Ligand SMILES: Cc1ncc(C[n+]2csc(CCOP(=O)(O)OP(=O)(O)O)c2C)c(N)n1
């Protein structure tokens with residue numbers, strides 16, 4: 001008895017698989033070893049590179065001698081090893097050669113699950129015997145020709161335009177078409193696509209139905225937005241489309257090719273996040289209706305770390321999307337970089353091994369194989385709900401773009417490429433020779449495609465052009481507006497019924513009778529919250545629970561994600577409670593009868609992918625408040641691309657609104673250089689709120705790309721969160737969040753401050769001086785937690801003539817409220833901005849020109865804070881203490 005036993009173990013399942021062969025025939029054992037040789041090493045010898053530049057190695061594990069086998073040997077049935085009815089070794093070898101060493105091959109040996117592996121071997125090996133109908137062959141050809149016609153048309157009409165053509169890898173279109181069709185067949189309703197530049201325009205116009213006339217209009221240098229729509233716009237290779245595809249058999253699928261920035265692979269987690277949000281809102285709510293498809297370049301997928309960060313999310317509870325299909329559009333070059341300089345691995349697609357994903361590698365010159373493996377990919381994803389990778393190896397006909405000369409750097413490669421027949425023409429020759437399609441039919445189809453593009457081109461002439469309807473603020477987003485001025489919500493009522501708020505606060509710490517919370521937590525958190533409620537006071541975490549809970553009661557969903565957010569970095573939040581006997585997790589806010597849902601996602605240790613993911617999540621529906629929290633604010637810098645490319649400019653570039661909230665713990669409390677600063681100055685530099693040197697009221701009330709706040713009270717934080725959803729538009733919100741204020745004895749808000757009729761205060765008046773402003777000679781403006789230190793210092797020194805005014809919102813700058821405060825202290829002659837950050841950091845560089853140029857009284861406003869420093873803070877606690885003491889002395893000595 002030959003037995004193979006293995007245990008598949010992962011965090012979700014443990015499966016014992018016992019496979020036994022019913023014979024002890026040693027020939028069968030040897031055949032089994034030969035089969036393993038092909039399955040594990042056959043790919044090294046495969047004919048997958050159309051340029052024949054990749055080294056092909058015949059592993060000795062493919063030699064019959066090694067297994068005491070020879071071609072003429074009579075063999076028993078091999079059906080238990082491979083699905084094959086044969087009598088000779090020769091037939092076995094031919095079968096395996098075709099399966100693994102020809103124009104398509106696979107790597108499955110790294111997969112842990114025996115069940116998956118066996119399914120994949122059987123399916124993949126049988127592909128070679130699968131016939132493709134004549135009708136499908138014609139479809140394949142048509143997709144290839146459509147791509148080629150498009151590239152040629154663009155080359156002719158716009159010879160200097162950088163279109164990142166698909167010539168040399170047109171099979172990408174075949175792959176996408178097969179994935180879409182198979183998705184429709186498998187009851188999938190949506191495909192969300194994240195992809196880079198290569199072939200994007202072909203897919204956009206020739207398959208995903210972006211109106212060609214609007215596309216040509218844009219290529220000519222015009223806006224993609226109609227006259228009534230405000231926006232910066234983006235380059236053509238970043239444009240998105242969302243449309244219904246219907247196939248010949250009547251099946252349909254909705255495809256969303258989402259916007260991407262140039263920053264390669266950054267769109268991957270965005271696509272995944274959007275897919276997850278779609279799945280959340282699906283009728284079935286099981287994630288079975290939406291698929292994520294990611295296309296990658298061969299150089300980018302191997303080089304960019306965000307790819308591995310994204311792959312790592314694929315099976316995590318708060319992130320899984322039931323498997324993503326990855327297609328590497330591999331032209332064996334990245335700009336001028338050849339594979340030997342671009343990666344350590346043999347294949348770009350080896351990244352799939354990182355998560356045990358099946359990898360199928362196919363010669364792009366064999367579009368029928370491309371079609372088959374693409375269908376298989378959908379089948380695998382549907383069955384196992386996991387990622388799968390297809391590596392499509394072709395070439396790139398021109399330089400990185402069509403105006404680059406590739407032979408400067410790749411002379412022999414391009415000598416080879418120049419002499420090649422195109423993939424569409426090669427395939428046309430094949431199916432014409434098979435008698436499936438005629439020369440005349442090909443000519444007529446090609447001409448019809450050209451004519452169709454020409455007709456659209458004519459519609460893009462200025463005298464003919466009319467925009468197709470804009471697609472933003474449709475569907476789930478209908479009813480929302482593009483906000484025109486920041487004044488819309490200056491006093492937006494975001495209060496909530498006090499009784500209900502108290503109830504939410506109580507419910508937020510309530511657990512079932514059989515649930516045991518850690519005793520210390522019960523005292524310091526649960527009971528402490530209830531005690532404070534008796535005095536109608538809420539601390540930061542309570543206000544957060546009340547904001548989240550009240551939104552849920554109003555039907556909004558809230559998703560909070562980030563490292564350890566369930567508990568909170570500072571052990572302040574406790575949205576998840578853990579039973580001390582069983583580890584069971586209980587979420588009080590999800591058990592208080594609200595119609596909205598709270599999703600608490602303790603993320604893996606990633607910022608870049610996770611923040612992009614949450615941004616992607618936010619794009620799907622305005623009914624979810626997506627919150628991402630950095631463990632400490634400084635860690636947001638590893639997600640800089642998410643901020644720069646998506647959060648800051650997505651509405652301006654793409655008309656895509658997002659209500660994402662970034663919670664970034666910030667504050668100088670002696671924690672050292674890395675845990676003190678979320679780099680307020682960097683966010684403020686990204687704000688487009690207005691030009692500082694103008695006094696025109698209209699310009700001051702300009703639209704803004706996001707809100708940056710540094711709230712100092714729980715109530716204000718409460719309003720800021722609620723404002724995100726109560727508005728009739730969506731904007732990202734960046735919060736310089738608290739650390740010491742979470743437990744500061746003075747940092748409580750009366751619940752009345754959250755009652756109906758209350759709102760987010762962009763500026764907080766000085767509670768101690770507001771009643772007697774005439775005594776005030778000097779005014780300090782500040783922001784954040786330093787207010788409490790200043791207030792204490794003033795009290796300790798019994799200073800009577802200084803007012804301390806807090807800017808709770810820094811961008812957009814609250815001009816009107818600042819003016820009111822300046823006016824209030826009409827006897828004040830001296831003004832200072834006090835911050836704990838160093839001078840080259842914090843809000844100073846943003847507020848300075850505004851104070852100096854907008855208001856006469858503050859034209860000489862003084863800076864009081866740390867001097868410029870190379871790092872945000874000192875790591876030496878004695879120095880920190882001295883600096884803080886000096887700061888407080890300086891603050892009252894101007
Ligand atoms: C993060 C990032 N770094 C660098 C670039 C500049 N760049 C644009 S395309 C490209 C080469 C991409 O090669 P590959 O991924 O193989 O795609 P291909 O253009 O060959 O389809 C580079 C380096 C970029 N867009 N993004």
Ligand SMILES: [Mg+2]
Nearest residue numbers: 298331333334
């Ligand atoms: Mg490439």
